[in-house]
Amino acid sequence: MELKDVIEKRRTIRDFQSNKISKDIIDYAIENGFKAPTYNHLRDWDFIILNHLESKLKLIESENLDKSIDSKELEHQFKNEEKIMKEMYLDAIPKQKKMILEAPTVIIVAFKPKTRVAEAKKIYDLNCLASIWTCIENFLLSLAEYNVYGVTFIPQNIETIKKKLEIPDELEIASIIPIGYMADNARILKQKTINISERKHYEKW
Numbered sequence: 001m002e003l004k005d006v007i008e009k010r011r012t013i014r015d016f017q018s019n020k021i022s023k024d025i026i027d028y029a030i031e032n033g034f035k036a037p038t039y040n041h042l043r044d045w046d047f048i049i050l051n052h053l054e055s056k057l058k059l060i061e062s063e064n065l066d067k068s069i070d071s072k073e074l075e076h077q078f079k080n081e082e083k084i085m086k087e088m089y090l091d092a093i094p095k096q097k098k099m100i101l102e103a104p105t106v107i108i109v110a111f112k113p114k115t116r117v118a119e120a121k122k123i124y125d126l127n128c129l130a131s132i133w134t135c136i137e138n139f140l141l142s143l144a145e146y147n148v149y150g151v152t153f154i155p156q157n158i159e160t161i162k163k164k165l166e167i168p169d170e171l172e173i174a175s176i177i178p179i180g181y182m183a184d185n186a187r188i189l190k191q192k193t194i195n196i197s198e199r200k201h202y203e204k205w
């Protein structure tokens with residue numbers, strides 16, 4: 001498949017079929033993830049692959065996603081936001097629990113930080129976080145090539161997740177990525193149209 005087609009195809013999906021994804025596709029995406037650029041040449045990255053409901057429930061509990069969401073309250077919260085952004089949050093927030101439970105596989109992407117994210121003072125200190133996201137993009141693009149999609153969920157309670165899933169303390173979690181085939185009624189939100197020529201600056205701003 002042409003690179004441009006894969007880039008077009010990759011979209012965030014939060015509604016999944018229950019069909020399992022073959023191990024070969026997941027392995028291929030992880031291998032391509034490890035080909036991404038990295039700040040220190042070490043690629044201190046780990047993928048924790050969750051296929052069992054019991055493991056996914058540990059994420060739900062850690063993130064307190066069991067609480068019900070008041071859709072009116074949510075609407076009110078985003079009433080002054082840009083339409084395209086409001087639409088995304090109103091679709092996304094109520095689906096955070098469902099997407100983790102319904103995706104056939106959930107991947108936790110972890111990395112070894114040089115500086116703890118909470119202690120970072122300069123952009124340079126976050127190079128480890130920047131690097132893992134180059135890996136995540138390779139991973140998502142490689143899945144899209146095989147019609148498998150994902151959503152990058154950012155956890156709030158990383159320490160609890162680490163304890164529950166026995167992830168070594170020295171690691172940080174960059175993202176939790178439910179992945180799967182798109183449900184027939186999956187919502188694909190419109191991407192904001194960007195006037196790219198206005199975003200390009202030559203020699204100076």
Ligand SMILES: Cc1cc2nc3c(=O)[nH]c(=O)nc-3n(C[C@H](O)[C@H](O)[C@H](O)COP(=O)(O)O)c2cc1C
Pocket residue numbers: 010011012013014088092093096151152153154189191
């Ligand atoms: C750093 C980052 C954090 C994100 N956090 C979440 C999240 O916690 N939950 C969620 O449902 N989507 C999350 N997303 C997905 C975005 O909402 C999505 O990428 C965005 O709306 C653009 O849609 P697209 O990926 O289809 O182009 C995140 C994406 C990124 C890159």
